[in-house]
Amino acid sequence: MSIPRKPAPRRRGRPPAKTIPGEAADIRLHLLDTALHLFATQGITATPLSQIARKAEVTPALLHYYFGSKENLVESLVEERLLPLTRQLGQTLKPSPRDLRETLQHLVGDLMDLLAANPWFPQLWLREVLQEGGQLRDYLVGRLAPVLAHKVRDLVAAAQARGEINPQLEPRLFMVTLVGLSVFPFAAQPVWRSIFPAEDITPDVMKQHVLSLLLHGLEPPPVPPG
Amino acid sequence: MSIPRKPAPRRRGRPPAKTIPGEAADIRLHLLDTALHLFATQGITATPLSQIARKAEVTPALLHYYFGSKENLVESLVEERLLPLTRQLGQTLKPSPRDLRETLQHLVGDLMDLLAANPWFPQLWLREVLQEGGQLRDYLVGRLAPVLAHKVRDLVAAAQARGEINPQLEPRLFMVTLVGLSVFPFAAQPVWRSIFPAEDITPDVMKQHVLSLLLHGLEPPPVPPG
DNA sequence: GGTGAAATTTAATTGTCGATCAATTTAATT
DNA sequence: AATTAAATTGATCGACAATTAAATTTCACC
Numbered sequence: 485m486s487i488p489r490k491p492a493p494r495r496r497g498r499p500p501a502k503t504i505p506g507e508a509a510d511i512r513l514h515l516l517d518t519a520l521h522l523f524a525t526q527g528i529t530a531t532p533l534s535q536i537a538r539k540a541e542v543t544p545a546l547l548h549y550y551f552g553s554k555e556n557l558v559e560s561l562v563e564e565r566l567l568p569l570t571r572q573l574g575q576t577l578k579p580s581p582r583d584l585r586e587t588l589q590h591l592v593g594d595l596m597d598l599l600a601a602n603p604w605f606p607q608l609w610l611r612e613v614l615q616e617g618g619q620l621r622d623y624l625v626g627r628l629a630p631v632l633a634h635k636v637r638d639l640v641a642a643a644q645a646r647g648e649i650n651p652q653l654e655p656r657l658f659m660v661t662l663v664g665l666s667v668f669p670f671a672a673q674p675v676w677r678s679i680f681p682a683e684d685i686t687p688d689v690m691k692q693h694v695l696s697l698l699l700h701g702l703e704p705p706p707v708p709p710g
Numbered sequence: 711m712s713i714p715r716k717p718a719p720r721r722r723g724r725p726p727a728k729t730i731p732g733e734a735a736d737i738r739l740h741l742l743d744t745a746l747h748l749f750a751t752q753g754i755t756a757t758p759l760s761q762i763a764r765k766a767e768v769t770p771a772l773l774h775y776y777f778g779s780k781e782n783l784v785e786s787l788v789e790e791r792l793l794p795l796t797r798q799l800g801q802t803l804k805p806s807p808r809d810l811r812e813t814l815q816h817l818v819g820d821l822m823d824l825l826a827a828n829p830w831f832p833q834l835w836l837r838e839v840l841q842e843g844g845q846l847r848d849y850l851v852g853r854l855a856p857v858l859a860h861k862v863r864d865l866v867a868a869a870q871a872r873g874e875i876n877p878q879l880e881p882r883l884f885m886v887t888l889v890g891l892s893v894f895p896f897a898a899q900p901v902w903r904s905i906f907p908a909e910d911i912t913p914d915v916m917k918q919h920v921l922s923l924l925l926h927g928l929e930p931p932p933v934p935p936g
Numbered sequence: 937g938g939t940g941a942a943a944t945t946t947a948a949t950t951g952t953c954g955a956t957c958a959a960t961t962t963a964a965t966t
Numbered sequence: 967a968a969t970t971a972a973a974t975t976g977a978t979c980g981a982c983a984a985t986t987a988a989a990t991t992t993c994a995c996c
Contacts, residue, residue, distance in 0.1 A: 543946080647930060692878060
């Protein structure tokens with residue numbers, strides 16, 4: 485039985501190149517992954533570079549070698565991880581010759597798929613966007629919001645004018661509501677899952693719940709004819 | 711015109727007692743207020759004691775004199791500011807021989823009133839409940855949730871069984887949804903208010919919006935008979 | 937095979953923050 | 967009036983985090 489050995493405490497100097505190609509994981513990307521995960525679970529300011537380094541089994545100095553500074557590391561994360569996701573989300577609203585309901589259904593569906601596929605997203609979002617001084621807020625307000633929030637507001641207002649939807653809704657609040665409705669349950673998962681057993685509540689169930697609430701609220705469905 | 715003078719840089723030693731009774735504000739409470747405000751807007755870890763001290767026009771040492779440690783200060787805040795509010799909220803669901811809609815309307819209404827009256831609440835709530843290791847999480851899961859979440863779940867399930875409400879909703883997700891729907895828009899105020907002008911969106915407007923969405927979703931109201 | 941660039945670590949530097957403690961001033965008590 | 971208790975500052979210590987510099991090892995190319 486081989487003794488489980490500490491993974492050779494990495495000598496100084498440039499390490500030998502991996503010959504196994506699959507193993508040649510780009511260190512920089514690995515650092516990004518590690519940082520993203522820790523930032524999401526603990527917050528950016530609360531996570532020292534040393535911790536990222538330890539988890540990635542390198543030294544803090546290497547983080548500086550690759551990113552220059554902590555601030556820069558965050559910026560890289562936004563640029564390379566967050567932006568692609570949100571851009572993808574932005575696409576959803578592009579072709580909207582559809583019915584409003586259908587459009588919103590797609591938007592919320594896509595958003596929730598994205599949240600389910602990237603568990604770090606909701607926490608990071610709450611912490612770094614909603615929080616005063618959050619590192620990501622400027623980006624949101626400056627780039628993402630104009631694309632999404634304004635469009636949603638206009639679509640809702642137009643549909644209201646046509647009498648297609650509930651006129652008591654405030655168009656300008658609609659986007660926030662949408663986001664709250666989808667992001668919050670994901671971010672709060674650890675809480676409600678520890679309140680009652682809910683292993684059977686999959687992302688799909690959550691999606692159904694949210695969409696149904698969005699479309700009909702508490703209203704029971706009309707009795708089917710027959 | 712008198713030169714605006716720096717408020718006398720407080721000599722060391724015990725200060726003379728204020729004879730004006732209204733002026734004799736309890737320093738400890740003042741420190742709590744200041745800390746609460748800064749914590750809510752910047753985050754706990756992001757706020758050094760020195761900043762609280764500067765804003766309250768005392769030295770960091772005094773904070774230690776009154777609270778012993780930063781951790782203790784946070785605990786005091788939770789104990790003396792947050793808990794009373796949440797307890798008060800817990801009362802709302804106590805007497806519920808009412809109709810489900812009416813009950814929920816009251817619950818959401820009360821919650822949103824509370825949020826509007828205590829602007830620091832949403833931010834601190836998000837941080838202390840949703841965040842891994844937040845101070846309020848244990849309390850919420852252990853005490854508040856059993857009162858609220860379980861009750862809401864049961865009420866919703868019962869109403870569904872009676873065919874009174876939308877059967878597609880997941881009862882166990884209902885409470886989270888409710889909280890997300892009300893807390894999120896408040897917490898995100900700084901964001902959406904900077905996206906488009908919305909001075910006219912008062913807490914009452916927000917309340918109407920949320921309640922209407924909750925009750926009817928996107929459904930337009932039935933054409934009034936006549 | 938030698939040489940410079942690349943990738944790492946170790947070690948040193950600097951700044952900030954929380955905490956402690958002695959000194960000082962006033963209040964309260966006897 | 968004397969003495970003790972309470973409230974407050976100033977100075978500073980130790981921990982730790984971010985950054986920088988230097989040293990070391992390997993790689994790639996001529």
